[in-house]
Each structure stands twice: as C-alpha cells, then as structure tokens.
Amino acid sequence: MRFRPRALAVGAGAALLAAGLGLVAIGSGDYPMGPADVLRTLTGGGTPAEQFIVSELRLPRLVTALLVGAALALAGTIFQSLVRNPLGSPDILGFTQGASTGALVVVVLGGSSLALAGAAVVGGIATGLVIYALAWRRGVHGYRLILVGIGVAAILTGVNGYLLTRAPLMDAARAVLWLTGSLDGRGWANAGPLLVVTAVLAPVVLVGCAAALRMMELGDDTASALGVPVVRLRLVLLASAVLLVSFAAAAAGPVSFVALVAPHVTRRLTRAPGPNLLPSMAVGAALLVGADLLAQRAFAGHQLPVGVVTGVIGGGYLVWLLAVERRAGRL
Amino acid sequence: MRRRAARAAGLLGAVALLGVILLLSIAVGAKSLPLTDVWSGLLDRDATEYAVVHRMRLPRTLLGLLAGTALGVAGAVMQALTRNPLADPGLLGINAGASAAVATAAAFLGVTAIGGYVWFALLGAAVVTALVYAVGGGRGATPARLALAGAALNATLYSYVSAVMLLDAASLDRLRFWTVGSLASADAATVTRVAPFILAGLLVALAAARPLNALALGDDTARALGARPALIRAAVIVAVTLLCGAATAACGPIVFVGLLVPHLVRALTGPDLRWLLPYCAVLAPALLLGADVLGRVLGRPGELQVGMVTAVLGGPLFLWLVSRSRVAHP
Numbered sequence: 098m099r100f101r102p103r104a105l106a107v108g109a110g111a112a113l114l115a116a117g118l119g120l121v122a123i124g125s126g127d128y129p130m131g132p133a134d135v136l137r138t139l140t141g142g143g144t145p146a147e148q149f150i151v152s153e154l155r156l157p158r159l160v161t162a163l164l165v166g167a168a169l170a171l172a173g174t175i176f177q178s179l180v181r182n183p184l185g186s187p188d189i190l191g192f193t194q195g196a197s198t199g200a201l202v203v204v205v206l207g208g209s210s211l212a213l214a215g216a217a218v219v220g221g222i223a224t225g226l227v228i229y230a231l232a233w234r235r236g237v238h239g240y241r242l243i244l245v246g247i248g249v250a251a252i253l254t255g256v257n258g259y260l261l262t263r264a265p266l267m268d269a270a271r272a273v274l275w276l277t278g279s280l281d282g283r284g285w286a287n288a289g290p291l292l293v294v295t296a297v298l299a300p301v302v303l304v305g306c307a308a309a310l311r312m313m314e315l316g317d318d319t320a321s322a323l324g325v326p327v328v329r330l331r332l333v334l335l336a337s338a339v340l341l342v343s344f345a346a347a348a349a350g351p352v353s354f355v356a357l358v359a360p361h362v363t364r365r366l367t368r369a370p371g372p373n374l375l376p377s378m379a380v381g382a383a384l385l386v387g388a389d390l391l392a393q394r395a396f397a398g399h400q401l402p403v404g405v406v407t408g409v410i411g412g413g414y415l416v417w418l419l420a421v422e423r424r425a426g427r428l
Numbered sequence: 429m430r431r432r433a434a435r436a437a438g439l440l441g442a443v444a445l446l447g448v449i450l451l452l453s454i455a456v457g458a459k460s461l462p463l464t465d466v467w468s469g470l471l472d473r474d475a476t477e478y479a480v481v482h483r484m485r486l487p488r489t490l491l492g493l494l495a496g497t498a499l500g501v502a503g504a505v506m507q508a509l510t511r512n513p514l515a516d517p518g519l520l521g522i523n524a525g526a527s528a529a530v531a532t533a534a535a536f537l538g539v540t541a542i543g544g545y546v547w548f549a550l551l552g553a554a555v556v557t558a559l560v561y562a563v564g565g566g567r568g569a570t571p572a573r574l575a576l577a578g579a580a581l582n583a584t585l586y587s588y589v590s591a592v593m594l595l596d597a598a599s600l601d602r603l604r605f606w607t608v609g610s611l612a613s614a615d616a617a618t619v620t621r622v623a624p625f626i627l628a629g630l631l632v633a634l635a636a637a638r639p640l641n642a643l644a645l646g647d648d649t650a651r652a653l654g655a656r657p658a659l660i661r662a663a664v665i666v667a668v669t670l671l672c673g674a675a676t677a678a679c680g681p682i683v684f685v686g687l688l689v690p691h692l693v694r695a696l697t698g699p700d701l702r703w704l705l706p707y708c709a710v711l712a713p714a715l716l717l718g719a720d721v722l723g724r725v726l727g728r729p730g731e732l733q734v735g736m737v738t739a740v741l742g743g744p745l746f747l748w749l750v751s752r753s754r755v756a757h758p
Contacts, residue, residue, distance in 0.1 A: 182576065184576050184577075184579075184580050188583045189576070189579045189580060189583055231747055231751070234751075241750065241751075243575075243576060244514070244575060244750040245747060245750055247519065247575055247576070247579045248743055248746040248747045248750060249743070249747075250579065251518065251519060251683050251684065251739060251742075251743060251746070252739050252740060252743030254582075254586070254683075254739065255608070255609075255683065255735055255736045255738070255739025255740060255743075256736065256739065256740070258604070258607055258608035258609075258733070258735065258736065259608055259732065259733055259735075259736035261604050261608070262604055262605050262608055262733065266597070266600075266601055269600065269601075269604055270594075270597055270600060273590055273593050273594050273600060273604075274594060276590055277587070277590050277591060277594055353583065353587045354583075354584075354587070402594065404587070404591075405591040405594070408584070408587035408588065408591055409588075409591075411584070411587075412584035412585075412587065412588065415580050415581075415583075415584055416559075416584070419563045419577060419580065420563070
C-alpha cells in the first residue's frame with residue numbers, strides 16, 4: 098500500500114479537526130465544561146456528575162456522529178467510484194429511501210425504536226438487493242445502476258409519502274424527524290451496532306479492495322486484464338456500502354448529503370485522483386460532528402436535527418458542483 | 429392517407445376511453461353510484477346525488493382531467509426538447525421545485541389557499557426548469573446526465589421540504605397529504621384557479637408542436653426549415669412551467685405520468701408531435717383518473733393517494749425503459 102504525503106496530511110488534519118470539534122461538543126450544553134475538564138473526565142477524573150454527563154449523555158452522541166459520518170463517507174466514496182460519477186451517492190441511488198421505507202413501516206404499525214432501527218437496516222439491504230438484481234446484466238455497470246437506482250428511489254418516495262399519511266400526526270412528526278436524520282438522545286445502544294459493522298467492513302474495504310477499486314476506475318476491461326475479479330469485487334464493495342448506509346441510517350436516520358459531499362471535499366483537498374477512502378472517512382466524521390455542533394448551537398433555544406444542516410450545506414454544494422463539473426465536462 | 433385515418437380513429441377511441449373513465453371517476457367512491465344515478469346527479473338538481481356529484485366528484489374529476497393533461501403534455505414536449513426519453517417533470521425535479529416553493533409559502537408566509545399556492549408553484553417550477561435544462565440539457569447531454577441532475581435536485585428539494593415540515597407541525601399536517609400527490613382536496617375553486625394556467629400552457633405547447641418536430645432534426649436543419657431554435661426552447665420552457673407549476677399547486681407532485689404516457693403513445697403514433705400531443709392530452713388524464721379510481725377502490729374505506737398509485741405503476745415502466753440498453757448508455 099502506497100501513501101501519498103498530501104493524502105496522509107489531509108486525513109490526519111481532518112481527524113484532528115474531528116477530535117477538536119468533539120471536545121467542544123462534549124464541553125458545550127446546559128452544563129458547560131472547558132476542554133481541560135473534558136479531557137480530565139474522559140481519562141477517568143472529574144466529579145461523578147461530570148462522569149455521568151460525559152460518558153452517558155454526550156460521549157455516545159459524539160461517537161454516533163463520528164461513526165455515522167465516517168460510514169456514510171466511506172459508502173459514498175465507494176458508490177462514486179463504482180458508478181464513475183461524481184453524483185453517485187446513496188441519497189440519489191435509492192438506498193436511503195429504502196431504509197426510510199423500512200422505518201416508516203414500523204412507525205405506521207407502531208413499534209419500539211429498536212424495531213425501527215432494525216427495519217431501517219432490512220429496508221436498506223432489501224433495496225440494495227432489488228437494485229442489484231434489476232441492474233444486473235452480465236455484471237453491474239455504472240449507468241444502469243444509476244438509472245435503476247433513480248427509478249427505485251422515485252417509487253419508494255411515493256410509497257414513503259403514502260406511509261407518512263397513514264400515521265397519526267404525532268407519529269408522523271416523529272417519522273419526519275427520523276427521516277431528516279437526527280442525533281438527539283442517541284445512546285450507546287445506537288452506536289454499538291454501527292461500531293461493529295464499521296469495524297468489520299472498513300478493514301475489508303480499505304485493505305482488501307482499495308488497490309483494486311483504483312484499477313476498476315480505469316474501466317472493467319483494463320481492470321480484468323490487470324487481474325482484478327471485477328464482478329465479484331463489485332458485489333463485495335456494493336454490499337459493504339449498502340450495509341454501511343443501512344446501519345448508519347439505523348443509528349441516526351438517513352442524514353442527507355454527507356455521503357455525497359465528503360468524498361468531494363476530500364478529493365479537492367488531497368488533489369489525488371481515485372478513491373481516497375481513509376481521508377474521506379476522517380472528513381466525513383469531522384463534517385458530521387461539525388454539522389451537529391452547528392445544529393445544536395446555531396439557534397439559541399432551538400435544537401435543529403443535524404440532517405437539516407447537512408441538507409442545506411449539501412444542497413448548496415450540490416448546485417455549485419453541478420455548475421462546475423458541467424463546465425469542466427466531467428459530469 | 430390511410431395512416432392518417434387510422435390515427436384519427438385511434439384518437440377517437442382514446443377519447444371514448446377517457447369518457448368511460450370520467451364517468452367511472454364520478455361514479456366510484458365512498459358512496460358508489462350506478463351509472464343511471466350519475467346522469468341524474470349531473471343534470472337533475474332535485475336528485476339526492478346532486479350534492480355528492482357537484483360538490484365532490486365533479487371538481488375532482490375535472491382537476492384530474494386538467495392535471496393529467498398538463499403532466500402528459502409537459503412530459504411529451506420535454507422529451508422532445510431534450511431529445512431524452514427519460515425526461516419527466518417529476519423525475520427532473522420540476523414538481524419538486526414547485527413543492528419546495530409551496531412549502532415555503534405555507535410555512536413562512538402564511539399562505540394556505542390554492543390561490544396563493546399557484547404563484548409560488550409556478551415560480552418554483554420555472555426556476556428548476558431553467559436550472560435542470562441549463563445543467564443537464566443542451567449540447568452533449570445524455571439521458572443519464574439529465575436524469576442524474578434531476579435526481580440530485582429532487583434530493584435537495586425534498587430534504588428542504590421535510591426540514592420545513594419539521595419546523596412547523598401545522599404545515600406538516602397540511603403538506604404531508606399534499607406532497608404525496610392527491611386529487612382528494614379538489615373543489616370548484618381549485619379547478620377554476622388552475623384551469624387558465626393549464627389551458628395557456630397547453631396552447632403554447634400545441635403551437636410549438638410543428639417547430640419542435642423541425643428541431644428534432646438538429647438546430648441547423650431547423651433553422652434552414654425556418655424555425656427559430658432559441659424561441660422554441662423558450663416557448664417550451666414557458667409551457668412546461670405553466671403546466672407543471674399549476675398541476676403541482678393543485679394536486680401535489682405526481683411522478684411518472686409525464687414519462688409513461690408519451691412512451692406508450694409513441695408506440696401508437698410515432699414521433700410526430702402533431703399527433704403525439706393530442707394523444708397524450710387525452711390518454712394522460714385517462715391514466716391519472718384511472719389511477720385515482722383504482723386508489724379509491726383499493727384503499728376502501730379510505731383511499732390511496734393517486735401519486736402513490738402512479739409511482740408504483742410507473743416505476744416498473746421506467747425500469748423497463750432503462751433495461752433496454754439504448755437508454756442506459758452514457
């Protein structure tokens with residue numbers, strides 16, 4: 098594995114930024130704490146009250162944010178690389194909508210938040226299977242995957258809207274909150290499953306597939322000639338990305354646009370062609386922690402869900418991206 | 429000449445089909461009426477059915493007629509303009525643009541009536557039409573690029589709409605029914621409010637049919653044939669804005685009608701817009717109202733929103749179009 102110094106610097110910088118923002122996030126709230134207090138509490142010191150606030154209330158939220166950001170960024174990088182298009186992301190290809198459908202079914206039928214998370218995972222994976230099967234024609238290729246994904250996303254958007262009208266108003270409000278993506282009240286039970294999935298899949302992708310993914314960007318034929326088992330590898334990568342997206346959605350709801358934006362920001366910072374998997378994860382984590390901090394503190398007395406902030410940032414970025422990439426003829 | 433007669437006969441058949449569906453749309457519902465009662469309900473002021481028919485079923489049917497025509501014709505002219513078989517006002521984000529503008533109006537500006545919605549919807553539709561055409565249309569555009577640009581705009585706009593719904597529970601309750609796409613809230617005021625916009629859009633679209641045919645041969649050939657490409661494009665964008673904006677303001681964003689109907693019709697008439705547009709104008713409302721009737725039958729005792737029915741019916745057709753390799757290539 099080859100390391101480019103610039104990519105390494107970007108990854109380390111983003112990780113440091115995420116850690117710094119995390120310290121601020123843990124320190125701020127109704128019970129403010131300085132960075133020194135936070136560090137002391139994290140390393141085992143501090144009063145029992147501080148211990149409780151940090152390790153039971155604020156740390157799980159932060160860990161969930163870091164993991165969701167990293168998982169979405171990794172999945173987004175994989176999608177963009179596989180479909181060879183800067184707009185390939187789970188929001189646009191229908192996987193996010195699938196996870197939402199699963200969750201909404203639970204909201205309508207009534208169920209615990211654990212059932213909701215489980216249904217989101219099932220919905221995301223089922224959508225992934227359907228899209229893969231429909232896009233299959235002696236292997237799955239970029240444009241067919243995009244178009245099938247867009248079609249499935251449109252169908253599921255209709256279904257989701259219908260499910261939303263079936264729920265009582267209180268549940269509908271809860272469902273919209275979930276659909277926007279929120280980190281409010283996330284505990285260790287939310288972070289745990291995502292931690293396990295990320296810990297298993299990230300090494301698989303980073304160590305096992307990174308070099309091959311770079312070669313696949315040269316085209317299927319070239320990659321095959323270089324000895325890459327293209328069809329099988331694409332299946333593994335897609336499965337990993339769908340699992341990451343589904344579990345991230347289960348933990349925090351379908352937070353929009355992180356998967357789209359993080360890989361782009363990383364590519365611009367590292368100026369490296371090809372997928373920058375590890376730096377992207379760091380940038381995604383920093384992005385989500387920053388967005389959550391902004392969502393909590395931007396309007397005094399008003400806590401916005403983090404998905405609103407990422408949606409606004411991502412939407413603006415997207416319009417700019419469409420214009421720039423079109424001018425450069427890359428889209 | 430014989431072909432022309434066949435097409436004219438086909439159009440008559442389509443009108444007859446639409447007539448049957450119009451009658452069904454008046455007859456089927458929470459209280460089903462036999463067809464004889466439909467007549468008396470329409471014409472006889474003293475009949476018990478008069479109130480049901482005139483207050484609810486008739487406006488709903490007329491709105492479906494208008495909105496279906498608008499979406500079908502808008503889809504057909506967009507497909508012709510962008511030379512893109514995947515163009516659909518729903519998929520390209522135009523209806524979502526209208527939705528976002530309406531959500532803004534409902535939540536922040538206190539607009540609740542259809543009369544106010546329609547201007548915002550037109551504005552939103554106009555902005556997105558221009559944007560998506562600038563990004564994904566024009567020279568070197570491919571079907572996939574345009575669809576992708578539309579999907580990206582859709583994702584952005586819907587995340588904005590759900591953020592608005594989240595901030596304001598009152599607009600959530602109102603908008604969550606509207607954003608699925610439904611004819612249920614139709615009344616006479618809605619119909620008279622959007623009808624002028626849709627009729628104006630239809631006139632512009634029909635007037636553009638012949639020059640659009642010329643444009644299909646390429647800009648240079650069209651110019652040689654006496655058409656003015658820039659003017660035609662502007663006219664089509666105005667028509668699409670009027671049609672989609674008004675239809676969305678009245679019934680919410682409805683996908684796939686604008687995609688589905690022109691494709692089915694093209695198999696009957698070929699690409700000539702002078703036949704394609706009238707066929708679409710007749711068959712698209714037949715489809716929309718058919719879906720609405722189906723939703724009323726399947727969803728008893730309530731109903732399935734028509735937007736949901738068209739999404740589930742139209743989605744597989746879209747996937748089938750994609751599976752034909754011609755479309756899926758970059």
